Structure formats: structure tokens, C-alpha cells
Amino acid sequence: MGHPAPPTLLVVHDQGSAGPLRILSAARGLCRIVFLCEAEHPLLAPELRQIAAHADVVDITGLDEGEVGGLAARLAPDGIVTFSEHRLRLTAAVAARCGLPFHSAETAAALTDKYRQRQALAAGGVQDTGCVLVRHPDESAAALAVTGTPAVLKPRHGAGSVDTCLVGSAAECRDRLAEFTEAEPRKSVQESARESAPEPVREFVLEEYLRGDPALAASGWGDFVSVESLVVDGEPRTVAVTGKPPLVPPFRETGHILPAPLTSATAADVVRLEQRALRALGIRHGVTHTEVKLTADGPRIIEVNGRLGGFIAEIVQRRTGFDMVAAALRLALGLPVTAPEPPAPGPAAGAVAFQYLLIPPAGPVRPGPLSLIETLEEIPGIDLVDVSAPKEPGRGDADGSWRRGTLGAIGVVYGTAPDHAQLAGLLRLLEERMDRFWYGAPDADPAVRSGAA
Structure with a gap:
């Protein structure tokens, strides 16, 4: 009598806190790993080629959320996970489609949206932190009137302190926002921090500065x-x-x-x-x-x-x-x-x-x-x-x-x-x-x- 097939675990993969080799090592004797990812993306391809003989890699390049969900459902997975900030929302959507435990769509949205997260923490009585959404340099003065100075300027979506700085005046905030939202510098800086569905306008938040003691x-x-x-x-x-x-x-x-x-x-x-x-x-x-x-x-x-x-x-x-x-x-x-x-x-x-x-x-x-x-x-x-x-x-x-x-x-x-x-x-x-x-x-x-x- 043969051994039962190991469970199938989908890993929605991107740049993150665990690479393919590390994931496969942890999965040894536990489950079969299927990576869902942009298989030929230059940031991912070198490591994926190293594990090509040891894991299944399913290319999702160009697919929308619904298409990835349908593809995943056909694999009949037993679980799903991601180690990438930039794939949390997609993973939540696929998990819902497949009936698997993961963050709900609402929770994933709050975890990947710094403005929404501040609102949720305030509504839950945990912490009320001044936080204002800013889309244009001209909104700097009004935003600083809410947060006070100095304030922290950061992308609404992102990780790793990319384009994050302290601003002490409306003029400084305007200058930084103008710099961060210029097309070419943004592309080069964000090449390692992709969203599965990039926003047409890059948004930022201005937050109250939490002064350390x-x-x-x-x-x-x-x-x-x-x-x-x-x-x-x-x-x-x-x-x-x-x-x-x-x-x-x-x-x-x-x-x-x-x-x-x-x-x-x-x-x-x-x-x-x-x-x-x-x-x-x-x-x-x-x-x-x-x-x-x-x-x-x-x-x-x-x-x-x-x-x-x-x-x-x-x-x-x-x-x-x-x-x-x-x-x-x-x-x-x-x-x-x-x-x-x-x-x-x-x-x-x-x-x-x-x-x-x-x-x-x-x-x-x-x-x-x-x-x-x-x-x-x-x-x-x-x-x-x-x-x-x-x-x-x-x-x-x-x-x-x-x-x-x-x-x-x-x-x-x-x-x-x-x-x-x-x-x-x-x-x-x-x-x-x-x-x-x-x-x-x-x-x-x-x-x-x-x-x-």
C-alpha cells in the first residue's frame, strides 16, 4: 500500500522575508509546495531557477485576481501563505476563492494600507494617531495642520522604509512629495517593491511623529x-x-x-x-x-x-x-x-x-x-x-x-x-x-x- 500524497501548499511568492530555498527546506517531509509567482521577473527568476527541479512553479504573470483564484482552485490546495508584503491582498483573495484560512479581504486591506490601518486602530480603541492621506504636494500645509510638526511622510502602501522621511515644514513636505512622485525616480526606487495592482496615482500618508523616550x-x-x-x-x-x-x-x-x-x-x-x-x-x-x-x-x-x-x-x-x-x-x-x-x-x-x-x-x-x-x-x-x-x-x-x-x-x-x-x-x-x-x-x-x- 502506497504512502498518502502530501498536502499541497500554495505559496504566493514575491520579494519578501523567505526565499524559495528557505521555504522548501522548511517544507521537507511536511507538504508539497507550489509557488504562484511572476516566474520570469528578473528579481525572482534567479532563485526560482535554482529550485526548478524540486518544486512546482506556476506563472501568474499578467493574470488578474480572479484568474489567479481560478487557477489556484484547480490545484485543489490544502493551504495558502505568502511571505511578501506586496502579495498579501492577492493571497487573501485566492484564499477566499479556495475556502482556505488566511487574512480576510478587509484585514488584508488594513494590513497593507497605512491610512486604513490607523483608522482601524483608532476605531478599535487601541490608538489614535494623527494620520492624513496626501496625494499632491499642495496638500502639505493642510495635512501638517492635523499631524503637527515634525511629521513622518511615507507611502500609503509599501515596506522597508522606502521613501520614508521626517518633514518639519510645509515647504519641506512639498519638496519631498514632488521628489517621491516624479515618474522616473519612483520607478527605479520601487523596482523591488511592486504591488500586484499598482495604483495610477501613488499616494502617501503624513503621520504624527511618535517621539521616542x-x-x-x-x-x-x-x-x-x-x-x-x-x-x-x-x-x-x-x-x-x-x-x-x-x-x-x-x-x-x-x-x-x-x-x-x-x-x-x-x-x-x-x-x-x-x-x-x-x-x-x-x-x-x-x-x-x-x-x-x-x-x-x-x-x-x-x-x-x-x-x-x-x-x-x-x-x-x-x-x-x-x-x-x-x-x-x-x-x-x-x-x-x-x-x-x-x-x-x-x-x-x-x-x-x-x-x-x-x-x-x-x-x-x-x-x-x-x-x-x-x-x-x-x-x-x-x-x-x-x-x-x-x-x-x-x-x-x-x-x-x-x-x-x-x-x-x-x-x-x-x-x-x-x-x-x-x-x-x-x-x-x-x-x-x-x-x-x-x-x-x-x-x-x-x-x-x-x-x-
Whole structure:
């Protein structure tokens, strides 16, 4: 008697928090993966070619929502998931067509629309944050009258801090909006952040600036955290509270720290707020990544994301052994998932895992040789330096690279430290070394100093 066929799981694939190889690894022995994606898109094709012999890839290029839904239904899937912000709404539509658990269309809309999400959080009594929709530079003054100054300008739809900045006046807001909505720069900046159905007019939101309170975080840390959760039948289960190094201007993340450098009381407040937000948005199923600002008035929601956060699966697995990609697949198939006990925050946390993104400064720079980055591996506590630098790395404002947000990173440093105090010193050393790289200081290279080069 033959073995029963494994369940079929649809992965609506695009640029996101898990690549095809990582997904197939997590699916081994669990299910058959079928990728629904734009198979020949230049951003996706290289990885898809690597897994062509090991997975089914169904091309959805040029298909509308209804056509993708019909195609998916004919595959008789047992579950559906996406790891891409830009495919959440399409995945919700296909899930509804196939009768599979996922975010509802209404919830997916709130998760991918920053304006609608603020409205939903306010209506749910979670948080009232000043937020105004802006479509034209001439609307800047009226919008700032609602939010006050400074305010945060960001795309209504998007991820990774693309085209996100602080504005302090109507004139500055007008200038930034005009820059962001110019046709050619927008195309180049947004090439990695496609929507399945792009809007004819790119819209932005202007939001009240949530001012961080340094007293709520240890000196030298970022003033925000993220909460990683599994949601089962509407009940959030916390996997981790992840800390951050300080942002690089204007609002670009520079990595993740697990456990977060918070007191247990602050971490508990953060989780309570996050769970209220998930319920207010109607999230009943799947993996979430919620960013929370630490302010003088307590934790405040920055945004809720209805999918696995970027880089989060790696740091959670490295620190706890728990595989969030596999958990996302199991949830999508309706299989039981047990969330681990979150790592204790604060001074008693023990070993601390970290990722440090190599983000170019916002101003013009003159990068040194990549050998300056390669020498980072010599620093105790650094396990891996993964560099994918362009031919002319880190030109800063010379090419507007800050507009690409975290997509502008030229690499990632992975490592561990015995505790938060020693990690703080290690991060300071990394910042100093990278300053020498960005500004082309030759004395940072041991080979140069020794006369060997």
C-alpha cells in the first residue's frame, strides 16, 4: 500500500522575508509546495531557477485576481501563505476563492494600507494617531495642520522604509512629495517593491511623529522594538520581542537584537498593546510582525504587518531554535503549532543574537575597498559577514540611495554576544569600522597600515 500524497501548499511568492530555498527546506517531509509567482521577473527568476527541479512553479504573470483564484482552485490546495508584503491582498483573495484560512479581504486591506490601518486602530480603541492621506504636494500645509510638526511622510502602501522621511515644514513636505512622485525616480526606487495592482496615482500618508523616550531603553539602543507572533483562531501567541540598534536617518532600520534590551515590565506592556492591535485589525490566522515605538507615554504602535518580518526567521531560529518559516507553513495547513517560550528580555537575558545591516549614510560618501568590510569577521562575536555590494557601493545622496530604505543595505553582519552590555560595545565598534569604510579611510585596512597593499 502506497504512502498518502502530501498536502499541497500554495505559496504566493514575491520579494519578501523567505526565499524559495528557505521555504522548501522548511517544507521537507511536511507538504508539497507550489509557488504562484511572476516566474520570469528578473528579481525572482534567479532563485526560482535554482529550485526548478524540486518544486512546482506556476506563472501568474499578467493574470488578474480572479484568474489567479481560478487557477489556484484547480490545484485543489490544502493551504495558502505568502511571505511578501506586496502579495498579501492577492493571497487573501485566492484564499477566499479556495475556502482556505488566511487574512480576510478587509484585514488584508488594513494590513497593507497605512491610512486604513490607523483608522482601524483608532476605531478599535487601541490608538489614535494623527494620520492624513496626501496625494499632491499642495496638500502639505493642510495635512501638517492635523499631524503637527515634525511629521513622518511615507507611502500609503509599501515596506522597508522606502521613501520614508521626517518633514518639519510645509515647504519641506512639498519638496519631498514632488521628489517621491516624479515618474522616473519612483520607478527605479520601487523596482523591488511592486504591488500586484499598482495604483495610477501613488499616494502617501503624513503621520504624527511618535517621539521616542530614551528612558525606556538602555543607552545606545533603538527606541522601538518588534513583536513576532503566531495567531491561531484569533489568539496571538508571542514568539519573541526583538530589539533594534538605532536607526540610520531618515528612518532606516539597522538590524535586530534578540532578546530585546527591555525590562520585563516594558516588554509585557509592549505585548499587551500588540495583542490589542492584532485583535482590532481582525487577525485570526498566521504570522505577524508588529513594530512598536517606546515613548514617554508608553508603547505606541508604529505598524502591524500581517506576515513574517524580514530577517526575523533567521535570528529567532539562531537564538531559540524555533523555525518561524516552518511554523507559518504548518499554520497555513491547519496543523498544530506550539509557540516557544519567548526569550527573557533585559539584563538577565543571557546570550544575545544580533544582525547588523550595512546601510549607507544619508549624505554623500566615498566608500573604501570592500576588504575593509571583510575584516569585520576578525572581530570576536561576529559569526558571518554577508556582503552583496554593487559595483559602486554606498554612494549615499549621490544617487538618492537613502530612498530605498533597508533595500539599500549592501550586506548583513551576523553575530552573538554574551550579554547586552558586551553587545553595545561590539555595535559601537562596528559603527566605527563602517564609518571608516563609508568615508574611505585607508588606515582602516590592516593590509594598508602594514604596507602590504
